[in-house]
Amino acid sequence: MTVLAVDRIGISFGGVVALADVSFAVEPGEIFAIIGPNGAGKTTLFNVISGLYPPQQGEVRLDGADVTGFAPHTLARRGLSRTFQNLQIFFRMSALENAMVGRHLHERRNVVAHLLALPSVLRQNAETRAKAEELLGLVGLAELAGRAAGSLPYGALRRLEIARALATEPKVLLLDEPAAGCNPVETEEIDALIQTIAATGIAVVLVEHDMKLVMKISKRIHVLDQGRTIAEGTADIVRGNAGVITAYLGRHAQRETAHAQG
Amino acid sequence: MRRFFANPYLVVVATALAVLLLPLLLESSFYLRIATLVFIFSLAVVGLNLLMGFAGQVSLGHAGFFGIGAYAVAIGPTSLGVPSWLALLAGALGAGLIAFVIGRPILRLRGHYLAVATLGMGLLIAMVFNNEAAWTGGPDGMLVPQLDVAGWTVHGTHAWYWIAGVSLVIGTWIAANVIASPTGRTLRAIHDSEVAARVLGVDVAHYKLIAFVLSAIYAAVAGSYLSLYDGLVTPTEAGFLRSIEFVTMAVLGGLGSVFGSIVGAAVLVVLPQVLTVFQDYEHIMLGLMMIVVMVFLPTGIVPALAGVLQRRTP
Amino acid sequence: MAEFLQFAFSGLTVGAIYALVALGFTLIYNASDVINFAQGEFVMLGGMVTVFALAAGVPLPLAAVVAVVITVAIGLALYRFAIEPARGASAVSLIIITIGASILLRGLASLAFDKNFHSLPSFAGSKPIMLGGAAVLPQSIIVLIGAGVIVLALWLFMARSLTGKAVAATAANRLAARLVGINTGAMVGLSFAVSAAIGAVGGILAAPITLTSYDVGTLLALKGFAAAMLGGMGNPLGAVVGGLAVGLLEAFGAGYLSSSYKDAIAFIVILAVLFVMPQGLLGRTHIERV
Numbered sequence: 001m002t003v004l005a006v007d008r009i010g011i012s013f014g015g016v017v018a019l020a021d022v023s024f025a026v027e028p029g030e031i032f033a034i035i036g037p038n039g040a041g042k043t044t045l046f047n048v049i050s051g052l053y054p055p056q057q058g059e060v061r062l063d064g065a066d067v068t069g070f071a072p073h074t075l076a077r078r079g080l081s082r083t084f085q086n087l088q089i090f091f092r093m094s095a096l097e098n099a100m101v102g103r104h105l106h107e108r109r110n111v112v113a114h115l116l117a118l119p120s121v122l123r124q125n126a127e128t129r130a131k132a133e134e135l136l137g138l139v140g141l142a143e144l145a146g147r148a149a150g151s152l153p154y155g156a157l158r159r160l161e162i163a164r165a166l167a168t169e170p171k172v173l174l175l176d177e178p179a180a181g182c183n184p185v186e187t188e189e190i191d192a193l194i195q196t197i198a199a200t201g202i203a204v205v206l207v208e209h210d211m212k213l214v215m216k217i218s219k220r221i222h223v224l225d226q227g228r229t230i231a232e233g234t235a236d237i238v239r240g241n242a243g244v245i246t247a248y249l250g251r252h253a254q255r256e257t258a259h260a261q262g
Numbered sequence: 263m264r265r266f267f268a269n270p271y272l273v274v275v276a277t278a279l280a281v282l283l284l285p286l287l288l289e290s291s292f293y294l295r296i297a298t299l300v301f302i303f304s305l306a307v308v309g310l311n312l313l314m315g316f317a318g319q320v321s322l323g324h325a326g327f328f329g330i331g332a333y334a335v336a337i338g339p340t341s342l343g344v345p346s347w348l349a350l351l352a353g354a355l356g357a358g359l360i361a362f363v364i365g366r367p368i369l370r371l372r373g374h375y376l377a378v379a380t381l382g383m384g385l386l387i388a389m390v391f392n393n394e395a396a397w398t399g400g401p402d403g404m405l406v407p408q409l410d411v412a413g414w415t416v417h418g419t420h421a422w423y424w425i426a427g428v429s430l431v432i433g434t435w436i437a438a439n440v441i442a443s444p445t446g447r448t449l450r451a452i453h454d455s456e457v458a459a460r461v462l463g464v465d466v467a468h469y470k471l472i473a474f475v476l477s478a479i480y481a482a483v484a485g486s487y488l489s490l491y492d493g494l495v496t497p498t499e500a501g502f503l504r505s506i507e508f509v510t511m512a513v514l515g516g517l518g519s520v521f522g523s524i525v526g527a528a529v530l531v532v533l534p535q536v537l538t539v540f541q542d543y544e545h546i547m548l549g550l551m552m553i554v555v556m557v558f559l560p561t562g563i564v565p566a567l568a569g570v571l572q573r574r575t576p
Numbered sequence: 577m578a579e580f581l582q583f584a585f586s587g588l589t590v591g592a593i594y595a596l597v598a599l600g601f602t603l604i605y606n607a608s609d610v611i612n613f614a615q616g617e618f619v620m621l622g623g624m625v626t627v628f629a630l631a632a633g634v635p636l637p638l639a640a641v642v643a644v645v646i647t648v649a650i651g652l653a654l655y656r657f658a659i660e661p662a663r664g665a666s667a668v669s670l671i672i673i674t675i676g677a678s679i680l681l682r683g684l685a686s687l688a689f690d691k692n693f694h695s696l697p698s699f700a701g702s703k704p705i706m707l708g709g710a711a712v713l714p715q716s717i718i719v720l721i722g723a724g725v726i727v728l729a730l731w732l733f734m735a736r737s738l739t740g741k742a743v744a745a746t747a748a749n750r751l752a753a754r755l756v757g758i759n760t761g762a763m764v765g766l767s768f769a770v771s772a773a774i775g776a777v778g779g780i781l782a783a784p785i786t787l788t789s790y791d792v793g794t795l796l797a798l799k800g801f802a803a804a805m806l807g808g809m810g811n812p813l814g815a816v817v818g819g820l821a822v823g824l825l826e827a828f829g830a831g832y833l834s835s836s837y838k839d840a841i842a843f844i845v846i847l848a849v850l851f852v853m854p855q856g857l858l859g860r861t862h863i864e865r866v
Contacts, residue, residue, distance in 0.1 A: 320668045322671075322675075367851045368850075371850055371854065373667040374611045375805075375850055375854060377611075377671050378805070378846060378850070379846065379847060379850045381798070382798075382802075382846040382847050385843050386844070389837065389839065389840050389843075393837065502794065506679070513669075543683065543687075544683070545680070545682055546680055546683035548676070548680075549677065549678070549679035549680025549682070550676070550680055552672055552675065552676025552679070552680075553657075553673050553676040556673045556676070557661045557673065560665055560666075560669055
């Protein structure tokens with residue numbers, strides 16, 4: 001039962017084609033990676049799926065329902081959440097508060113009750129705080145909960161964004177370069193975290209440059225080059241695909257690889 | 263220690279104490295009048311701070327809402343036969359309604375576009391007050407009948423000191439409630455990263471509007487109080503300079519700090535009074551202050567002081 | 577028909593002044609992302625300094641030169657003491673700084689000069705010229721020609737001279753400009769100086785027609801900003817087109833609709849542009865990269 005379907009997505013910016021005819025489907029609990037050289041359109045694809053840019057062609061379907069061009073907050077309500085390549089952390093709030101904001105969809109949002117500090121607000125705050133602490137524990141940030149997000153190390157911020165996105169209780173989680181800038185130890189931790197998340201039934205769609213990570217944990221890999229799909233399949237299939245090698249390393253490398261493989 | 267100072271309700275208690283104790287320290291009516299003015303302007307600035315400091319949206323036209331409240335209690339009793347307290351309510355609701363209607367399109371703008379749009383809005387409101395002389399008395403303004411509650415006419419500094427003081431305590435309490443609530447967290451999140459807030463399910467437009475409407479109501483109530491207290495209202499209450507004063511008070515005290523709003527209002531109300539010698543230099547002082555504060559203390563007085571204290575205590 | 581032409585000429589005349597203010601905004605905005613609310617004060621200073629220099633016995637041409645020099649000096653001081661120290665501050669901070677500068681200059685002007693309205697003698701006599709039934713002041717023609725010359729000179733400077741290109745480079749990408757050896761601080765300073773000069777000349781040309789006083793700056797800045805927005809913030813041609821458009825809208829609005837809300841027209845224009853087409857007539861839409 002496909003939870004996320006992307007169907008022939010196309011988008012251009014001022015005459016430059018960023019994506020053309022991109023399609024794939026993701027199952028619940030699957031780890032699905034999107035890779036490709038720089039400028040391939042991976043982040044643009046994420047931005048289209050998560051409602052930041054409406055596509056000019058194609059459809060995005062969540063649980064079978066057409067959600068193409070829906071606003072990001074509506075998509076979140078329907079179970080789609082994401083992290084950002086350039087870390088959109090709430091830097092002036094604490095780590096705990098960042099995670100608490102992620103609980104927004106599951107809070108009672110009566111503004112009048114908030115204005116008058118009715119008892120329900122205290123209960124709501126306690127509930128949200130408890131859930132947020134749990135999530136921080138999951139990603140290994142429990143001791144840093146009270147620290148200002150702006151003072152946290154880079155690897156911790158990457159995990160915080162994931163915790164925050166998980167707080168929305170998504171069905172589909174888009175991770176935009178979750179291991180970018182992380183050292184091997186941090187990458188291992190993210191790797192384990194992603195597998196834990198997928199094991200709970202959440203479909204994880206991953207954009208990554210770290211090939212070791214991608215090949216190790218992904219069930220299927222989708223390769224983009226200059227906005228188009230050039231391959232999709234398991235790690236082994238993609239690894240040996242001539243087109244993929246050419247896209248990343250150039251024609252010369254492709255000849256060398258073919259030569260090396262006999 | 264830091265957590266104690268971070269409690270948003272601390273300012274409510276501090277304000278209540280100040281309101282209760284000041285009359286014991288300030289004998290003369292002149293000083294009580296200054297305190298009353300500080301309370302009234304603080305009320306407007308606390309509201310503006312919710313919009314600027316917490317939600318992160320700039321408004322350079324807030325005096326427009328202040329003016330709506332100010333004129334409501336003048337026009338209501340004079341031309342419509344409406345009792346002052348009802349006019350005050352109507353002014354607050356009217357300002358809220360206008361904020362709601364204008365807010366949706368205006369808050370879609372960012373940065374300096376938003377600043378100029380709010381500027382234009384404020385100026386248009388002031389222009390209406392200036393031109394519609396039949397209703398508003400034109401550039402010379404109009405007299406404001408005194409507040410009459412169940413036969414008791416409210417006038418004089420002593421009465422208004424308490425009304426404004428208690429209102430300010432209530433106003434800071436409501437602000438603290440907002441800050442400590444999910445709404446407050448949402449506003450601060452929007453301020454730090456709108457796009458992240460969106461993908462977490464926040465209807466950003468809705469929340470910006472809440473902050474805008476709330477701040478408009480605070481401003482209108484403050485405007486009504488000033489009008490009733492002074493007995494006179496002129497279009498300058500809705501004017502550009504008044505809007506800039508509010509913003510300067512908010513920024514000077516420290517955006518994002520309720521205590522800062524009160525400090526900022528206090529500084530800008532007290533200083534001209536203390537420097538009455540420099541009447542002609544009022545604009546020069548205001549202009550210089552704006553420049554100096556933004557260059558050297560961009561976060562404002564209270565956060566700067568808090569920073570110094572934090573570095574002293576381990 | 578005669579009435580239409582009358583409104584058109586007065587609209588174009590005042591529009592030319594708005595265009596110059598808008599051009600000044602655009603120059604500074606392009607070089608530094610700062611919206612300079614003190615732009616109107618440059619126009620005010622041009623007129624007021626000339627008036628008082630003239631009253632002190634200085635011949636008109638020299639008084640005008642003195643006015644421009646003083647205004648440029650003030651423009652540079654504004655950059656050096658208020659803008660440069662706050663480099664990197666948020667957009668709101670910078671707006672507050674320039675508004676503060678505007679209020680400060682206004683206050684200083686009220687003390688240095690006085691609070692009355694003043695005027696300059698017309699440069700080419702005050703007998704109106706009849707054009708198609710409309711009475712046009714010779715000074716109007718001078719304003720239009722003067723504005724045209726300034727726009728042309730500015731265009732030549734930006735497009736043809738090396739310094740002009742350096743300013744354009746600073747505007748396009750500050751860091752890259754620094755890396756190729758351009759003194760970006762000086763370029764931004766230059767943009768302030770040129771804006772001040774343009775504003776001052778505009779003020780001098782307009783003073784014979786529109787009276788000048790210590791506080792004409794605020795309204796001018798706002799209308800000039802409306803013009804810049806209408807034409808497309810950051811586009812010099814847009815600034816000129818926007819300025820003339822706002823001037824014409826004002827003249828026709830005041831003439832045919834209501835003269836008491838004449839000043840409101842510019843603000844309604846601002847709001848309409850911001851709501852309907854924020855990129856203006858000649859601007860480009862902005863896409864945020866995440």
